[in-house]
Amino acid sequence: MIKKKSRIFIAGHNGLVGSSVxxxxxxxxYSNLIIENKRxxxxxxYHNVDKFFKKKKIEFLIIxxxxxxxxxxxxxxxxxxxxxxxQIQNNLLTCxxxxxxxxxxxxxxxxxxxxxxxxxxKENNLLNGKLEKTNEAYALAKIAGxxxxxxxxxxxxxxxxxxxxxxxxxxxxxxxxxxGHVIPGLITKFLKAKxxxxxxxxxxxGKPLREFLHVDDLSNAIYVSLKISxxxxxxxxxxxxxxxNVGTGQNxxxxxxxxxxxxxxxxxxxxxFNKQFPDGTYKKNLDSRLMRKLGWSPKIKLKEGxxxxxxxxxxxxxxxxx
Ligand SMILES: NC(=O)c1ccc[n+]([C@@H]2O[C@H](COP(=O)([O-])OP(=O)(O)OC[C@H]3O[C@@H](n4cnc5c(N)ncnc54)[C@H](OP(=O)(O)O)[C@@H]3O)[C@@H](O)[C@H]2O)c1
Numbered sequence: 001m002i003k004k005k006s007r008i009f010i011a012g013h014n015g016l017v018g019s020s021v022x023x024x025x026x027x028x029x030y031s032n033l034i035i036e037n038k039r040x041x042x043x044x045x046y047h048n049v050d051k052f053f054k055k056k057k058i059e060f061l062i063i064x065x066x067x068x069x070x071x072x073x074x075x076x077x078x079x080x081x082x083x084x085x086x087q088i089q090n091n092l093l094t095c096x097x098x099x100x101x102x103x104x105x106x107x108x109x110x111x112x113x114x115x116x117x118x119x120x121x122k123e124n125n126l127l128n129g130k131l132e133k134t135n136e137a138y139a140l141a142k143i144a145g146x147x148x149x150x151x152x153x154x155x156x157x158x159x160x161x162x163x164x165x166x167x168x169x170x171x172x173x174x175x176x177x178x179x180g181h182v183i184p185g186l187i188t189k190f191l192k193a194k195x196x197x198x199x200x201x202x203x204x205x206g207k208p209l210r211e212f213l214h215v216d217d218l219s220n221a222i223y224v225s226l227k228i229s230x231x232x233x234x235x236x237x238x239x240x241x242x243x244x245n246v247g248t249g250q251n252x253x254x255x256x257x258x259x260x261x262x263x264x265x266x267x268x269x270x271x272x273f274n275k276q277f278p279d280g281t282y283k284k285n286l287d288s289r290l291m292r293k294l295g296w297s298p299k300i301k302l303k304e305g306x307x308x309x310x311x312x313x314x315x316x317x318x319x320x321x322x
Contacts, residue, residue, distance in 0.1 A: 002060060002103070002226050009034040009058045011043060011092055012065030017107065017165075019172045020219040021062055028223070034058060044087040046094070053095040061096050061104040062222060063089065071134045071280065073179040078137035085141030090148065096160070097152045105225055106149050108164040110211070110247065110286050112139035120287035123164065123243045132281055150241040161225045161233070163218075166247035166286050169305065170215030171312045183212060183306070186258055187313055190265045199270040200262070203277035206255030211247050211285040214305035217298040221246045224296040236293060247286035248298045260303065264310050 002008075008025065012018040013035040025033055034056050041052055043065050067084040074081055089106065096104040113121050114129030126146070131139045149160040169183040177188050186202070193200045225244070233242050252260075258271050 001229070004028075004030055005032055006030070006059050006102070007032045007034060007057055008060040008062065008226075009053075009056065010062050010064060011088075012063070014038075015064055015068070016168060016170050016173045016215055017218060017222075018062075018064035020170060020215040021064060021222055024216070024219040024223055043091055044084060046087075046091045049091040049095055050098075053099050058095075058099065059102045060226065061092060061101050062226070063092050063104065063106050065092075066107070067138075069174070069179050070181045070185060074135040074138055081135075082137035082141050085138060086144060089141070089145040093145065093148050093152060093160075097156055097158055101158070103159045103161065103226060104149075105222055106145055106160060106162045108142045108146050108162055108243075109138075110164055110166045110245070110284060111135055112142045112164075113284075115281050117284075119283050120249065120285050121245070122287045123245055123290065126243070134278070134280060146241075146243065153241040154239065159230065161228075161242045161244070163221060163225060163291075164243065164245045164286065165218050165221075166211040166213050166245075166284075168215050168218055169212055169309060171309050172215075173309070175313065182210070182254065182257070183261075183309070186261050187265075187310055190258075190261055190267050191313065191317055193269055194265060194267050197269065199272055200258070200267070201272050201274050202254065202258050203274050204254060204279040205275050206258065206273045207253060208279045208281065209251040209253050209283040209285070210257070211249070211251055212257075212302055212305075213246065213248055213298060214300035214302075214308075217248075217300050218246055220299070221291060221296045224291075224294055228294055232294070236290065244291045244294070245286040245288045246291050246296075247288045248302075249285060249288060250302070251283065251285050252302065261306060261310070264303075264307055 013022045115132040117125045146162050152158050153160050173184040174180040175184040175188045
């Protein structure tokens with residue numbers, strides 16, 4: 001059972017998810033939170049990771065470190081997306097097993113389910129069909145991470161939970177147009193177009209439906225997963241590795257999302273859809289009933305979450321332009 005003094009390593013604490021988890025655990029008064037910057041501990045280096053685990057006497061591990069990016073970054077750097085994610089997760093999961101951690105949380109992603117999964121996607125859809133080409137490398141690495149977790153769980157009896165979050169957005173996101181995900185990418189485009197009195201080009205037809213979850217809701221799901229008793233987990237999963245979708249169950253089209261962001265920003269130009277650009281899967285929302293059974297539910301509505309993120313981004317851009 002996790003205690004306020006448990007030694008918890010948040011790998012990737014500077015990222016979107018990691019920073020939110022760190023903030024939440026601090027707020028809940030966990031006093032032994034272990035973090036390390038990439039320049040001091042590159043998680044691709046096994047030797048250093050092993051030394052770090054030994055020295056820090058880690059008890060709980062939350063793996064928020066990964067090479068993450070949008071469609072463009074994924075299609076341009078498949079080698080790095082596959083290799084770096086395999087290296088990071090192999091090293092961390094190997095040490096979690098070697099040093100007998102009390103619990104490890106590994107994050108998969110909704111985008112690693114097969115391209116033509118029936119929606120809402122259930123956890124047992126994993127590996128049931130062909131992957132989406134644009135993020136194949138990332139998906140293969142994440143699937144290997146889930147399988148490794150499953151093997152360590154069943155072969156060595158170690159406590160690992162895998163969460164499968166839907167598309168996440170939040171304040172500490174990557175707001176670069178070219179490498180970021182859809183929400184931060186769109187926010188950047190709209191803010192720039194407003195400043196320069198230009199129109200906005202959205203990639204694709206705008207028709208695909210997507211599900212978005214605020215990062216603080218994901219941190220809460222991670223928190224629930226850290227605290228849940230083995231007994232309760234056993235009741236639901238028996239001898240299977242706990243694999244749990246984390247989503248809102250709500251879809252929005254990219255067109256409506258662009259309109260919503262445009263309205264919040266008070267953008268007056270035109271929104272143009274570049275239909276030459278591939279749309280990806282048409283619909284991709286998760287069935288998150290299992291996670292809800294553990295006592296979690298999302299609290300932040302999309303409009304409210306976007307308003308928060310945009311207002312913080314506005315201030316940051318304003319400060320940078322002064
Ligand atoms: N964002 C989403 O929409 C989404 C959706 C589903 C699942 N997830 C999963 O959630 C997890 C976190 O994603 P995120 O969006 O928070 O990503 P992120 O913002 O890019 O954060 C990733 C973190 O990993 C760190 N990192 C990367 N390579 C490293 C290395 N070699 N050594 C040490 N640290 C390294 C980064 O450090 P630096 O900051 O120093 O670069 C950063 O802090 C990932 O597993 C991702 O697959 C994310």
